[in-house]
Amino acid sequence: PQKIYILGIESSCDDTSAAILCNGKVLSNVVASQKIHEQYGGVVPELASRAHQQNIVPVIDQAIKQAGITKEDLNAIAFTRGPGLMGSLLVGTSFAKSLALALDIPLIDVNHMQAHILAHFIEEEGYQQPDFPFLAMTISGGHTQIVQVNDHFDMDVIGETIDDAVGEAFDKSAKLLGLPYPGGPLVDKYAQQGNPKAFQFPKPKVGDLNFSFSGLKTAVLYFIQKKVKENPKFIEENLYDICASLQYTIIGILVDKLKKASKQTGIKRIAIGGGVSANSGIRNAMKEGEGKFGWETFIPKFEYTTDNAAMIGIVGYLKYLKGEFTDMSVVAKARIKI
Ligand code: KG4
Ligand code: ZN
Numbered sequence: 001p002q003k004i005y006i007l008g009i010e011s012s013c014d015d016t017s018a019a020i021l022c023n024g025k026v027l028s029n030v031v032a033s034q035k036i037h038e039q040y041g042g043v044v045p046e047l048a049s050r051a052h053q054q055n056i057v058p059v060i061d062q063a064i065k066q067a068g069i070t071k072e073d074l075n076a077i078a079f080t081r082g083p084g085l086m087g088s089l090l091v092g093t094s095f096a097k098s099l100a101l102a103l104d105i106p107l108i109d110v111n112h113m114q115a116h117i118l119a120h121f122i123e124e125e126g127y128q129q130p131d132f133p134f135l136a137m138t139i140s141g142g143h144t145q146i147v148q149v150n151d152h153f154d155m156d157v158i159g160e161t162i163d164d165a166v167g168e169a170f171d172k173s174a175k176l177l178g179l180p181y182p183g184g185p186l187v188d189k190y191a192q193q194g195n196p197k198a199f200q201f202p203k204p205k206v207g208d209l210n211f212s213f214s215g216l217k218t219a220v221l222y223f224i225q226k227k228v229k230e231n232p233k234f235i236e237e238n239l240y241d242i243c244a245s246l247q248y249t250i251i252g253i254l255v256d257k258l259k260k261a262s263k264q265t266g267i268k269r270i271a272i273g274g275g276v277s278a279n280s281g282i283r284n285a286m287k288e289g290e291g292k293f294g295w296e297t298f299i300p301k302f303e304y305t306t307d308n309a310a311m312i313g314i315v316g317y318l319k320y321l322k323g324e325f326t327d328m329s330v331v332a333k334a335r336i337k338i
Contacts, residue, residue, distance in 0.1 A: 078316025
């Protein structure tokens with residue numbers, strides 16, 4: 001059988017990434033994360049786009065080298081068209097267009113949110129890919145969505161956040177506790193040594209399958225202000241319990257909506273993706289759902305859940321097989337629907 005080599009390029013937020021896939025298998029997946037944002041406690045768009053410009057050539061070079069191919073072997077170039085930060089998207093989009101033109105190979109535009117979901121279809125030994133239909137929950141610092149996936153390119157968003165993303169709920173609460181950015185992984189680490197029922201945080205009242213996390217952030221702020229006033233050492237004395245309680249609340253919110261979505265659609269195949277799917281609480285809850293509700297759950301390898309170009313490459317491959325190419329007039333788009 002013919003070998004189809006796809007170069008995937010991702011630059012929607014603060015990670016510059018390039019990957020080479022051969023017939024849906026990952027040969028390389030290089031990610032340059034931008035440290036510069038740490039000191040600001042969040043992504044600064046202007047700095048992100050400048051760092052992409054510096055990183056994009058070396059990252060693509062390295063991906064090609066690691067894959068053991070040359071750029072002349074490439075059959076097509078897939079890139080993230082959106083959604084994301086405009087300045088960041090522009091870097092990947094322009095580079096992909098110029099390289100496709102120079103190599104005279106097809107160009108494929110990819111929706112970043114579809115890519116998070118289609119990451120489950122990367123050919124990986126020992127990884128059982130979900131059958132259709134399934135529910136996909138994408139949870140990260142930028143996204144919180146539940147999507148009904150009927151086919152590779154037939155998806156409906158059935159729930160999403162009306163304000164902050166779930167990763168922001170972790171990171172902003174962590175900041176209030178004095179933890180460095182991004183605080184999600186630390187909250188998770190400390191949570192495992194604390195009592196999840198030590199403190200109660202309110203769950204938002206949002207209808208349907210939608211999410212809201214901005215109220216929780218405010219609740220955590222008031223809670224901490226009040227407690228620290230009573231006892232200046234409150235945070236250090238209770239850090240594990242606060243993290244455990246916080247995580248318990250956040251994961252509870254996610255799982256409640258997943259349960260509702262599963263009931264409403266009758267679909268028991270549940271897949272997650274995005275950086276927050278590394279969280280031990282959500283992983284335990286997914287396992288529990290298998291026994292309790294008969295779920296079949298899917299969690300890809302960690303490097304395919306955070307922002308990465310392998311997921312862009314797999315969408316590129318799937319579109320290549322359908323002959324779905326884009327032309328040179330394509331432009332980056334900060335907001336696009338799935
Ligand atoms: O997918 P990702 O790397 O980047 C985007 O936001 O697109 O996700 C990063 C987010 C951050 O908010 C980070 O705090 C969160 O994922 N995160 C976690 C964990 N690992 C990463 N949140 C909770 N528990 C974790 N173990
Ligand atoms: Zn993402």
